[in-house]
Amino acid sequence: xxxxxxxxxxxxxxxxxxxxxxGLAAGAGLMAAPGFVRYSQAQSSAPIKIGFQxxxxxxxxxxxxxxxxTTNAAVKLINDAGGINGRPIEIIVEDDGTDPKxxxxxxxxxxxxxxxxxxxxxxxxxxxxxxxxxxxELKIPYYVVSEGYHVASGKLNRWVxxxxxxxxxxxxxxxxxxxxxxxxxxxxxxxPDYAFGxxxxxxxxxxxxxxxxxxxxxxxxxxxxxxFTKYLPQIPADTEVLYHVMVGPGVLTFVKELGEFxxxxxxxxxxxxxxxxxxxxxxxxxEFLDGSHxxxxxxxxxxxxxxxxxxxxxxxxxxxxxxxxxxxAKDVSTAAHMFxxxxxxxxxxxAMEDSGYKGPEDRAKLVEATEALTEFKEGPxxxxxxxxxxxxxHQVFGHQNISKVEGGxxxxxxxxxxxxxxxEPEADYTTQPL
Amino acid sequence: xxFFPHLLLATLExxxxxxxLALTALGLSLVFGVMRIVNVAHxxxxxxxxxxxxxxTITLTGHPALGFAVALVLSPLIVGGIAWIAExxxxxxxxxxxxxxxxxxxGLLYIIQQLALTFYGPEARPVAPPFSYRIQLPWxxxxxxxxxxxxxxxxxxxxxxxxxxxxxxxxxxxxxQYDRETALAFGIPVGRVYGAxxxxxxxxxxVAAVLIVPxxxxxxxxxxxxxxxxFIVVIIGGLGSLRGTVVAALLIGVSDGIISVFFSPTLAKIxxxxxxxxxxxxxxxxxxxxxxK
Numbered sequence: 001x002x003x004x005x006x007x008x009x010x011x012x013x014x015x016x017x018x019x020x021x022x023g024l025a026a027g028a029g030l031m032a033a034p035g036f037v038r039y040s041q042a043q044s045s046a047p048i049k050i051g052f053q054x055x056x057x058x059x060x061x062x063x064x065x066x067x068x069x070t071t072n073a074a075v076k077l078i079n080d081a082g083g084i085n086g087r088p089i090e091i092i093v094e095d096d097g098t099d100p101k102x103x104x105x106x107x108x109x110x111x112x113x114x115x116x117x118x119x120x121x122x123x124x125x126x127x128x129x130x131x132x133x134x135x136x137e138l139k140i141p142y143y144v145v146s147e148g149y150h151v152a153s154g155k156l157n158r159w160v161x162x163x164x165x166x167x168x169x170x171x172x173x174x175x176x177x178x179x180x181x182x183x184x185x186x187x188x189x190x191x192p193d194y195a196f197g198x199x200x201x202x203x204x205x206x207x208x209x210x211x212x213x214x215x216x217x218x219x220x221x222x223x224x225x226x227x228f229t230k231y232l233p234q235i236p237a238d239t240e241v242l243y244h245v246m247v248g249p250g251v252l253t254f255v256k257e258l259g260e261f262x263x264x265x266x267x268x269x270x271x272x273x274x275x276x277x278x279x280x281x282x283x284x285x286x287e288f289l290d291g292s293h294x295x296x297x298x299x300x301x302x303x304x305x306x307x308x309x310x311x312x313x314x315x316x317x318x319x320x321x322x323x324x325x326x327x328x329a330k331d332v333s334t335a336a337h338m339f340x341x342x343x344x345x346x347x348x349x350x351a352m353e354d355s356g357y358k359g360p361e362d363r364a365k366l367v368e369a370t371e372a373l374t375e376f377k378e379g380p381x382x383x384x385x386x387x388x389x390x391x392x393x394h395q396v397f398g399h400q401n402i403s404k405v406e407g408g409x410x411x412x413x414x415x416x417x418x419x420x421x422x423x424e425p426e427a428d429y430t431t432q433p434l
Numbered sequence: 435x436x437f438f439p440h441l442l443l444a445t446l447e448x449x450x451x452x453x454x455l456a457l458t459a460l461g462l463s464l465v466f467g468v469m470r471i472v473n474v475a476h477x478x479x480x481x482x483x484x485x486x487x488x489x490x491t492i493t494l495t496g497h498p499a500l501g502f503a504v505a506l507v508l509s510p511l512i513v514g515g516i517a518w519i520a521e522x523x524x525x526x527x528x529x530x531x532x533x534x535x536x537x538x539x540x541g542l543l544y545i546i547q548q549l550a551l552t553f554y555g556p557e558a559r560p561v562a563p564p565f566s567y568r569i570q571l572p573w574x575x576x577x578x579x580x581x582x583x584x585x586x587x588x589x590x591x592x593x594x595x596x597x598x599x600x601x602x603x604x605x606x607x608x609x610x611q612y613d614r615e616t617a618l619a620f621g622i623p624v625g626r627v628y629g630a631x632x633x634x635x636x637x638x639x640x641v642a643a644v645l646i647v648p649x650x651x652x653x654x655x656x657x658x659x660x661x662x663x664x665f666i667v668v669i670i671g672g673l674g675s676l677r678g679t680v681v682a683a684l685l686i687g688v689s690d691g692i693i694s695v696f697f698s699p700t701l702a703k704i705x706x707x708x709x710x711x712x713x714x715x716x717x718x719x720x721x722x723x724x725x726x727k
Contacts, residue, residue: 056556057551057556058655059655061551061555061556061557062556062557062558064556065555065556222699222700224659225699226650226656227447227451227649227650229443229447230443230444230447230691230694230695230699232574233439233440233443233574250558250650250651251558252558252560253649253650253651256649257577260568260575260577261575261576262574262575263568263575278557279557279558283560284498284562284563284566285560285563285566
């Protein structure tokens with residue numbers, strides 16, 4: 001044993017405590033020397049660092065990949081046009097594994113290690129809820145693209161914003177009148193058994209009641225479930241509309257098993273495209289969806305009346321008319337959500353320009369400037385459509401699309417107004433101290 | 435829905451789960467029985483089987499049944515080959531030390547999983563079933579393919595049983611399991627037997643995955659559930675016992691189906707875990723296992 005110990009014995013290798021201390025002191029001296037702080041006087045040209053909290057792995061990985069593509073496309077465009085306040089954007093990506101605990105660590109890492117100006121880009125609601133307290137503690141602005149109601153609910157803090165995508169409460173409120181008027185009033189809901197699903201459960205039922213309809217059954221399904229037939233007998237026989245919103249790798253199985261269970265004798269289906277994001281609608285087993293309806297944030301398939309801005313956006317991100325990657329027709333995008341990254345980046349740009357943002361010392365000014373925003377016009381920066389921003393609840397409101405599956409494509413049959421999704425705000429973040 | 439159709443659906447669902455579970459767990463049980471190592475990477479061989487099935491069916495054009503048939507043969511062979519290489523390169527060099535092999539197979543789990551993520555990607559991808567016949571019962575419809583899984587699994591289990599009890603290879607395997615030193619003394623190439631058993635275990639997981647992939651999808655994280663369930667089955671049935679594994683898989687699968695349909699899936703998991711705890715307390719060798727010498 002005595003011989004083996006040598007590696008760890010400092011005394012024998014000639015490295016004394018004194019030399020070690022000298023080395024440390026020399027290193028510290030170097031760091032403190034004036035020339036070492038490279039950007040102290042070059043701040044005007046140093047890049048603005050945006051920490052991108054990405055779902056590269058875990059159940060959100062398919063979304064994460066497309067969020068990254070969209071973000072890179074928008075950043076390239078912004079940088080080519082001169083950046084923000086004359087400074088280029090630099091995106092620093094950290095994978096959160098679609099895991100709330102790692103999400104919080106990633107936010108901490110951005111703030112203290114990468115020293116990014118802000119954090120951006122999170123989708124899955126449980127990761128947002130897990131990461132938001134850390135962003136609040138470290139006082140770093142946190143722009144999410146998550147569509148959960150948690151931001152608008154007032155449960156998070158003043159540093160969290162959702163300015164590029166609407167929240168679930170607004171979405172379900174705006175589609176409920178159309179469902180009641182067009183496909184049926186007795187609704188059975190199937191949703192994932194966690195925060196995102198609860199937003200649907202809590203806000204769709206009152207919205208459909210207000211239209212004279214009723215939710216006759218609610219079936220929560222654990223997010224890790226891989227087989228669904230066992231839940232289907234719980235659907236009451238007098239269901240007129242089956243409202244489904246599912247996420248994760250099991251969704252395709254869910255729809256296929258629904259098809260096997262019902263055959264042609266099925267209730268009307270209304271789904272959130274979340275169930276089939278990144279999945280080809282013409283996959284084997286999905287014929288069952290023909291004629292059913294979906295909510296879409298932004299349409300996956302190019303529509304006849306697409307604006308120039310929408311066309312330019314699709315080209316920049318690299319998706320074809322079917323919403324799949326230009327290079328690989330089988331690589332279907334998460335088009336209904338990923339536009340939110342694009343629009344959020346332009347909101348950040350606007351707020352940074354409004355506040356004359358220079359560096360991390362201006363983070364509080366950036367928060368106030370974001371809160372002061374009120375509306376975004378449809379155009380290259382907001383290709384999905386007009387938006388109204390409520391600075392008190394840090395949430396944006398916009399149009400929603402209802403699409404019908406016809407001939408293997410999704411065709412938009414109804415576009416809601418912004419007002420359809422408005423609700424009475426329940427919070428005011430601006431009263432919280434910065 | 436009335437009671438009887440409800441029960442029928444629950445039982446059918448449970449039988450499908452059992453069929454796949456029995457194959458997967460048998461692989462785990464075999465590896466433990468003969469080699470005395472706990473293969474934590476077993477679920478990843480399952481996942482690899484599904485991912486390869488996707489890759490094979492996507493490469494072969496023509497009728498889906500053709501691609502599926504090729505996948506059913508080729509995918510387990512490839513997975514078996516990978517397992518054999520892993521056994522030769524890693525486990526053999528650790529001299530099958532129980533603690534070291536657990537850590538090594540955990541490492542293997544992460545390596546396979548991350549390689550799948552890198553080369554296959556994060557999406558869940560569907561595989562077309564060889565045929566899509568829907569059986570319309572008076573109360574609900576059911577997938578004909580799912581029923582065929584039960585039959586296919588029963589055939590494969592019979593084949594495994596035949597190999598283990600009626601062939602020379604099976605005899606050699608059983609001899610190695612019974613007493614390694616004596617087998618060695620009688621000239622049985624124990625090292626080669628270990629390699630073959632590890633490969634066979636992985637192949638059983640892979641073939642189960644190929645059977646299930648047309649009704650689920652191939653996904654790089656899909657190995658976790660089968661691994662946990664296989665452990666539950668193997669502990670209840672008794673490590674190394676073929677009969678015990680099949681009975682325990684039926685018990686866990688069918689009760690999971692019935693309890694989740696009538697009560698909740700969470701309760702089914704709670705009860706399965708409770709049964710494991712009770713078995714460990716009152717019959718540590720499992721229902722059909724023999725006490726270790």
